[in-house]
Amino acid sequence: MLVDQIKEQLESEGKFESLFIFRGDLYCLIDKGNLIEICKYLRDDQNLQFDFLSLITATDYLGEPGKRFEVVYSLYSIIHHHRVMLLVRVDEDEQVPSLTGLWDSANFQEREVYDMFGLRFSGHPDLKRILMDDDWVGYPQRKDFPLTYETPEFSHNLDKIRVNDKTPGSDVV
Numbered sequence: 001m002l003v004d005q006i007k008e009q010l011e012s013e014g015k016f017e018s019l020f021i022f023r024g025d026l027y028c029l030i031d032k033g034n035l036i037e038i039c040k041y042l043r044d045d046q047n048l049q050f051d052f053l054s055l056i057t058a059t060d061y062l063g064e065p066g067k068r069f070e071v072v073y074s075l076y077s078i079i080h081h082h083r084v085m086l087l088v089r090v091d092e093d094e095q096v097p098s099l100t101g102l103w104d105s106a107n108f109q110e111r112e113v114y115d116m117f118g119l120r121f122s123g124h125p126d127l128k129r130i131l132m133d134d135d136w137v138g139y140p141q142r143k144d145f146p147l148t149y150e151t152p153e154f155s156h157n158l159d160k161i162r163v164n165d166k167t168p169g170s171d172v173v
Helices: 002-012 032-044 106-117 158-164
Strands: 016-022 025-030 052-060 069-077 082-090 095-097 120-122
Touching: 002 016, 002 025, 002 032, 002 082, 025 032, 032 069, 032 082, 032 095, 052 106, 082 095, 106 120
Parallel strands: 025 082, 095 120
Antiparallel strands: 016 025, 052 069, 069 082
16 A cells, blocks of 8 residues: 555656665655655655654765765654655765755754765755764765775774884874
């Protein structure tokens, strides 16, 4: 029923590019220009009631044909216990409409996607870094972000790292 209703409504209006089911979840690839309208429909329709935006993330398809990024939205209906995933493909110079006007949970999630991938959300009330320092250069989740190969400090290897660190000004013991 869920798939049929969504497919019927969105297909009749030409609102999605493709629709498929993977591991029990419905996935809809949509154009960014239809994002707000589709989300309002999914949230407000009495038979669907997707009242919880549980996740916003992104995927970097560097080097593959088509648009570089895919923004992924996971919507959940608490009442009906069903989920739908919305996928929006964009290039790095494109902006995605913000969903902060529909779900409060979009605020920090959009900021995290901006901070990690550099994707901008038009209409976001306070789009700034949330995880990285303000002066951080780059976006760590992009596939072209350089790897530094630094050994992370953990309690079990802290002494070994400090002994082997030969950089000027380091805490060599």
